[in-house]
Amino acid sequence: MYFQFANVIVFFLLAFVLCGLMMGLGMLLRPANPSPGKLTTYECGEPPSGPAWINFNIRFYLIALVFVIFDVELAFVYPVVTVFRDWIARGQGVLALAEIATFVGILAVGLVYIWAKGDLEWLKRLPVEAPEVSASRRAA
């Protein structure tokens, strides 16, 4: 079992060593005469506009929050999936399926809740009376 995980560590080490080697060699070989134009952030050739650290939309936070919950759900479901074939072979597949279906079903209630409340929509509709106002707000 350790062999597979040792591969991961070797990959990490290789990544660090290669990056360090390339950047270190580059630092040794290149001439250093910086100018303001050279030091600007590269944004596809355009002059950069604004800082890189901006305030994200709070939608990102909500989506990440929901993602974490379903991430944990996946962590619970995965070990059951590994034994599922053996449970079918033992003739208890329906029982295992029922347990998993209960687990996923209870969480699906949450998904239905946030879906119905419109939290998953990227541009949440604001409760306004005139549709024109809503369209202009969405553009903003």
Added chain:
Amino acid sequence: MSITVAVFYLLAAVTVGSALGVAFANSIVYSAFALMGTLLGVAAMFVLLGADFLGVVQLLVYVGGILVLTLFAVMLTHRISDVNVSNRAVGRLPGFVLVAVVFGWMVHVAGSARWVMKAPGAPAPTTYGIGEALLTQYALPFEVASIVLLAALIGAVVVSRKEVKG
């Protein structure tokens, strides 16, 4: 066995080093990124102890989920770069004293605790056993966990939605 010890010290160095980075970084964004090294180190430590499933879950949930959430939370704070977001209400000296007291206490507890010593067996995949246990012995906690997750999901969404409106 000595290579295991060497790997342990490497992982410990990565974990503790990036934890120091979290504590001492001046920018909260750098703190959040340094947290990735700590969480990765802990995940690798789980694997080294033979808990492969726990290590992968640590990677999946903490590095893949919680850390992204933390980064979004950091990016939501106002004026990230030009404010020194650090607690200046208490000076460094009381902080060091507090940390030293807690550290000494934890060392004392670790030294006086009666640890269950177990001869390390050959590391085997643990996922199958966890799956069996979840379906038989721990079926009820397994289902209760989904209700806890449901409550967390709805609660978190409700709280963050109020923040949007307010």
